[in-house]
Amino acid sequence: MSHNSKRSPFLVTMLCFGMAFLYIPMFMLVFYSFNYSKIVPVWGGFSTRWYTTLFESEEVWEAVILSLKIASISACFATILGTLAGIALVRFGRFRGHTLFSGMITAPLVMPEVITGLSLLLLFIALGDVFGWPEKRGFSTITIAHITFSMAFVAVIIQSRLAGMTQDLEEAAQDLGAKPLRVLIDITLPLLMPGMMAGWLLAFTLSLDDLIIASFVSGPGAVTLPMLIYSRVRVGLHPDINALGTIIIVVVAIGVLLAGWIMLRQQKQRKLEETLSGN
């Protein structure tokens, strides 16, 4: 069982099975989006009519725009707050409340969404009673809820990047007389940029994907895309939802492939530079 031993047939079988398990449902979703028949699992010939239905639906567009707005704004705030939290937890030693703070950062990662959703809704209602804000629930309350749970994910990414980073550059800057705040802004933050970008993307996706928390804290008139999908899907299969799913899968796949390609190119470039510099 050494490192370079032949491929174990068992492992290869499991891998193929796992990939099939992950991808066949998605493939079927895409396949039936081109089905003419209104009944999803019965094939009635090739057609793109569900895409037309989808694009003509004002409801869908409104939901898409609302979801994108919430996702981009909450991702920005979550990245800022999560980065601050990550820096505080890794670089500031043990300050007062450290344990509570790190507990509050990890808990949202695994907290069941029904609990987060219910508790935030009750908070917004209580705040509304006492301070008169939020007057009505919707865009702002969903955004706040999404910031709160996705900043935890950003903080974990930043924490792990910071912990894995050598402090050589920061120490060098400090030795040359830079004040700690300068070091943070000029050295640490630029080094953290890739982590912050990954965090932003993750926060953006988490927000776009969230159904439960948004359903709890939303109010009349504010329907996000997952909420719209859910209200349709609950009563049965909808071919236009298949079309929507196909678009999402294609967009994500292109994005992920692009990111993978960029990463691979950077890796190659680094290797090339290393060989050129004689390492």
Added chain:
Amino acid sequence: MSQENNSMAGFNTSSYKLPNTSLWQKLSHKLQKNWKSAVIFIPFFWLLLFFLAPFFIVLKISLSEATIASPPYLPMVSWLDEGIVQIKIVIDNFAYLWEDDLYVDTYINSVRIAGVSTFICLLLGYPIAYAIVRAPQTTKNILLLLIILPFWTSFLLRVYAWIGLLSDQGSINDLLLYIGIIDEPIRLLYTQFAVYVGIVYTYLPFMILPLYANMEKLDLTLLEAASDLGSKPFTTFLTVTLPLTIPGIIAGSLLVFIPATGEYVIPDLLGGGNVLMIGRVLYNEFAANFDWPVASAVAIALLLVLVLPMMLYQRIQAQEVEAKQ
């Protein structure tokens, strides 16, 4: 009264002496001195307000009496005549949960479904993660991308895809009928089986990724040493690989088990009315029955069930950061 006037006057003079610009300068000077506190304080305050405080509100409402009004519960603290404060704490909601077999069964059922799903995820995820670790570098990157990709697409749509596969006219029934294993469609959708499939499908990447991260750090020379010393592959696995990957197993299992216990969408879409899980009960108590105190009590009880695994997860997460430093 006169004191108040004095302080007002004092405030006025001081703000008169400090024009806006110097106030700003003072503030930025303060910030420069205390920037560390600001870095800690801003996210800390946000979490206190939007993460911790809500739990106390849930706790408070779970101990309040239900009523038909808006909001549908009675205040815990009320002013009686002559300035007497009445604090009324009711544990009826919790007693109600405890005495009603439906709730107890639902909790047990949720934990069981989540536990079994976690175990299936582990059985599937472990060899997959191991296969990825042992693949050559380029294949490894592609496989990892393939595992992560579903995570970026909509979770809801991926669960929805299973309705099409599992329904009576769905692809799985079609296939089984075509092969001739069955003569008429079997019921797959709206069963416990469908819920298991949905949970395993959704959470499998959450099992594979921590396992992969753990196995990648595995010292392969240990395995070589074991085999050089004559250990059979299976014995090596049991005595070397498995014990070394226990941190990954625990992290992955918690990442699947905790959210799966409170799952709402999967039992609702794939289990129909036949599979009771606590997340659905909570949502229904709140949204359909409008019983906030009972919904809050359900949430608190669910938290109590999950508090130990959550603390364990928190501990592992902290250890990982420390180990890296």
